[in-house]
Amino acid sequence: MPADVVLRTQGLVKRFGGLLAVDHLDLEVRRGEVVGLLGPNGAGKSTTIGMILGLVAPTAGRAEVVGLDVTTRREQALARVGAMLEVTSFYPYLAGRENLMAVAILRGGAAPTRVDPLLARLGLAQRAGSRFREYSLGMRQRLGIASTLLGDPAVVILDEPANGLDPAGQREIRDLIRELATEGRGVLLASHLLHEVEQVCDRVIVIQKGRKIVEGSLAEITHGGGGYAITIADAQRAAEVLRRVSGVTEVRLTERGVEVAAPPERGAELNRALAEERLFASAIVPRRSTLEDVFIELTEKGANDAPPAA
């Protein structure tokens, strides 16, 4: 395991009876990197996180944190992980500060001294004495994030951290996630908020039915970030010409012409290639491909595929 890789799964498999929830999943998170883990509901994100945290026993494969196997050296491995699960669970009868202190005592070391600074960092200092049961959903999320940082982790795993937060709160969490990466921590972020992922992640992994269907930087996944919608009469011929243009990764026929996946600076080149073949577009409209477009395209395509063998 390279020194900068702080989290790695290799061939991770989980079966629940006849259901294959996670299918040979390999992923890596490096120091200072934010990796988005995306997938529709039931794709296997939470099960994957469960296996990384030793909550769910893998059927096959392994997970490592800073080179330590989570199954065989669980305690040492998880001492370097801070995790916030999708449903933030704390003791309802304890105050926010007491809940953090209970986890901090469990973690030991300098964790108890981090309780108050973390409450302040997450904007909870004023309500630190209120019971958890009285917290709003947003405050619960903040407390969950604070608890991930008690052990000064090398890896932070956040499952839907912005659930229940207002737009200002969401922005704060995005800033915090970037700060964590700047501090040299690796962050694995599972989220349904694709714009959030788009803004904070260096790399994205999309899973569907437990299988990784795509992995790469945002630019790679969104095909350089965009493309062009070209309105043209002879779409079939235009598509053949455009496929030969350098930088074009995908050409698709539409009702009005073709859609081309290509980097933004290729517009003039596309126009020239068509004109040289005496094909004249009535419109060439730049079209920015978002992560949401790609996600929906990928997952719809994946949903139509045959389900993995159980």
Place this chain on the structure above:
Amino acid sequence: MLRPLRSELYRMTRRLMPRVILGAMFGFGLVFYELIYTTVSQQLGLLRSGNAPSSVTGPGGTEAMIRQLEQTLQQLAPASIPELGVGLVAGLGTVLLIVYGPSHLGTEYGWGTLRTLLASGLSRRAFLATKLVSLLLFTVALTALGVVSVTAASYLVSLQAGFDTGGLDPARILSASWRTGYAFLPYTALTALIALWARSSGAGIAAGLVIFFVEGLATQLLISLNRDLVTVANLGISRNVASLSRLSVSVSGSTPESAGAPLPDQTQAALVLAAWIVAFIALAYWRLRSRDVTLA
């Protein structure tokens, strides 16, 4: 092990439920002694003044009834704490622990905090060990508080009634308390196992109460059907708990009976209960270890 235990005690001492249960145990001793004293004193007063209705006097006449009530009052004196007082602690303590034990474990599932604890690096073995050790400490505290309560109540009532407050035997009280505390453990371990298995406090409490009340009746029925089945009945929990809770063995040297059949001797009872405790804990560990803690 020390860090998880410290964290557990940190949470436990801030929870209302253990405090309510300890308070109930303490209050119950005082109230029960006072209640017996007041009721019996009133009946005695009526009998001595000749104003008691005929239904109260019973078949032996007024004098016999008075003697019987005076003996009952004498049981409230400090000399009888190992029998009456500790007996009360045993009865109420079992029920209170059947309520608290499952809650101590089951709420970790209900609140989802088991995930938080395990994701913080706590192993399943350490989790279970911490829960059991903290339950053991709670059992010791409950027993001690109960015994303190009945001792205080006994002195208060004796002062009110003008009884002799001498005759307190700390060694016998300690012996009875220790055996009572030990007898709590199988029920505590059983109900904790059920709560863990069902991932629910309610299931543990309900099943625990049913087993507590039904097992004793079932063993009595078994013995009444065939006295030879006493060997089987003596492998259960209730008759061994009854054997441990009784003082008369050490006092008279005779073997006490229940349901017309001798109870197991106390060494055997302690060993059988120990076997049950170990079996319940082993099953709980196996279940906890073999089951995924899912996130949904």
